[in-house]
Amino acid sequence: MNFYDRENELETLSRIMSQSTENTCFTLMIGRRRIGKTALLLRAFEGEKMLYLFVSRNSEAVLCSGFQQLANETLGLQIYGTINRFRDLIEQLLIFAQSTHYTLIIDEFQEFENINKAIFSEIQNLWDRYKDRIKLNFIACGSIYSLMTKIFENHKEPLFGRMTSKIAVKAFKISVLKNILSDYNPNYTAEDLLFLYTLTGGVPKYIALLMNVGAINFSTMLDYVCRPDSPFLSEGKDLLVSEFGRDYSIYFSIIQLIASGMTTQSEIDSIIGKNTGTYLENLEKQYSLIVRNKPLFSKPQSRNTRWAVGDNFLRFWFRFIYSNQTLVEMEKFDLLKQYISVNYEQYSGLILERYFRQKFAEEENITQIGSFWDKHGENEIDLIALNDFDNTALVAEIKRNPKKINLQTLKTKTSALQKHLTKYKISFKGLSMKDLIESQDNKSQDNKNQEPR
Numbered sequence: 444m445n446f447y448d449r450e451n452e453l454e455t456l457s458r459i460m461s462q463s464t465e466n467t468c469f470t471l472m473i474g475r476r477r478i479g480k481t482a483l484l485l486r487a488f489e490g491e492k493m494l495y496l497f498v499s500r501n502s503e504a505v506l507c508s509g510f511q512q513l514a515n516e517t518l519g520l521q522i523y524g525t526i527n528r529f530r531d532l533i534e535q536l537l538i539f540a541q542s543t544h545y546t547l548i549i550d551e552f553q554e555f556e557n558i559n560k561a562i563f564s565e566i567q568n569l570w571d572r573y574k575d576r577i578k579l580n581f582i583a584c585g586s587i588y589s590l591m592t593k594i595f596e597n598h599k600e601p602l603f604g605r606m607t608s609k610i611a612v613k614a615f616k617i618s619v620l621k622n623i624l625s626d627y628n629p630n631y632t633a634e635d636l637l638f639l640y641t642l643t644g645g646v647p648k649y650i651a652l653l654m655n656v657g658a659i660n661f662s663t664m665l666d667y668v669c670r671p672d673s674p675f676l677s678e679g680k681d682l683l684v685s686e687f688g689r690d691y692s693i694y695f696s697i698i699q700l701i702a703s704g705m706t707t708q709s710e711i712d713s714i715i716g717k718n719t720g721t722y723l724e725n726l727e728k729q730y731s732l733i734v735r736n737k738p739l740f741s742k743p744q745s746r747n748t749r750w751a752v753g754d755n756f757l758r759f760w761f762r763f764i765y766s767n768q769t770l771v772e773m774e775k776f777d778l779l780k781q782y783i784s785v786n787y788e789q790y791s792g793l794i795l796e797r798y799f800r801q802k803f804a805e806e807e808n809i810t811q812i813g814s815f816w817d818k819h820g821e822n823e824i825d826l827i828a829l830n831d832f833d834n835t836a837l838v839a840e841i842k843r844n845p846k847k848i849n850l851q852t853l854k855t856k857t858s859a860l861q862k863h864l865t866k867y868k869i870s871f872k873g874l875s876m877k878d879l880i881e882s883q884d885n886k887s888q889d890n891k892n893q894e895p896r
Contacts (some may be wrong), residue, residue, distance in 0.1 A: 474612030477648030510513030644755025
């Protein structure tokens with residue numbers, strides 16, 4: 444698949460690169476696995492003097508031997524003797540930076556936690572000693588959010604306060620997702636687009652997997668997901684087991700319940716059989732895997748909370764793949780496909796709401812966006828978008844089928860929020876599958892105006 448988007452990140456990395464020729468820079472890059480961090484870095488520093496080191500789970504001595512060879516091949520830095528400690532290797536790289544400016548990228552930086560925890564203190568000590576004497580563009584890149592946050596943002600950790608920049612690499616925006624699908628399937632349907640969004644959430648690796656095998660519409664994407672050799676079948680477990688460690692089973696159970704529609708703590712507690720407050724807080728704040736949703740206009744102390752899985756792919760995986768592990772283990776892939784097909788329409792209705800909230804947040808001139816439900820879980824409004832500069836508000840009902848939209852009922856529901864909306868000029872709108880994509884003529888013109896990168 445072609446390289447798409449990332450203009451802002453490339454601009455930031457270019458600016459940091461220029462700055463590092465005068466003052467040493469220590470950049471933290473963070474983002475979930477498969478989000479395209481490595482591709483972005485290699486693109487940003489293509490043609491520049493650069494050393495890229497990937498930290499795999501191996502012994503420190505084996506890693507150092509490989510890194511030593513790479514330093515020689517990439518930088519022309521010949522380090523004599525055998526190096527068995529990363530501390531010694533990094534010191535040689537810092538000494539080299541006294542006379543030569545270059546970029547040093549250490550990918551999966553958090554894996555040093557499993558190799559030798561002392562490495563973080565050793566890097567801190569060496570960095571403090573050399574940083575004022577070198578010209579180095581140092582980038583620590585990591586994908587396990589909890590560990591990277593702990594390493595760099597916990598004041599008790601040795602590397603706290605050392606980073607000079609932080610870049611969070613996120614999934615593609617909806618506009619980019621549409622551009623990609625247009626390139627591979629110019630006549631895509633609304634169902635094709637929604638399923639691509641549902642399955643990938645804009646994660647580049649997942650999109651590339653689909654596009655590269657010709658899975659460019661709903662049917663072929665579903666076929667690929669349910670193939671015996673599909674990487675999607677084990678992806679959720681591959682991503683999260685290392686995050687959760689030995690507690691992964693209870694965390695998996697909680698995420699599965701949320702993905703299946705049990706969005707309040709009381710519902711989750713009743714199934715798990717104990718208070719899950721601490722686990723929910725960890726999933727939200729430490730792992731950034733779930734989000735706490737509250738009705739728009741609710742007070743900060745309101746307990747009217749609904750939990751949601753923040754990542755579209757993981758939400759799909761827990762709802763359809765993890766909950767049917769028996770079918771996967773028995774290699775009943777046709778039955779898995781049938782199960783997804785039967786339940787997808789109802790499931791995708793909620794994803795359609797997420798799609799439009801994200802689209803409005805990305806593309807419209809608004810200052811607040813959210814949804815509303817009362818304390819009884821009733822009187823629900825799917826989307827409220829506010830502009831506090833011109834005092835306008837859009838209130839929308841979202842349904843897959845436009846025939847099920849009733850604007851008069853929506854207006855009646857909105858009357859309950861009158862005290863919050865008195866200063867706004869309100870417009871009402873129905874949003875459905877037919878609003879997912881522009882006309883084919885407009886889409887073709889968009890393709891002409893923006894070529895893939």
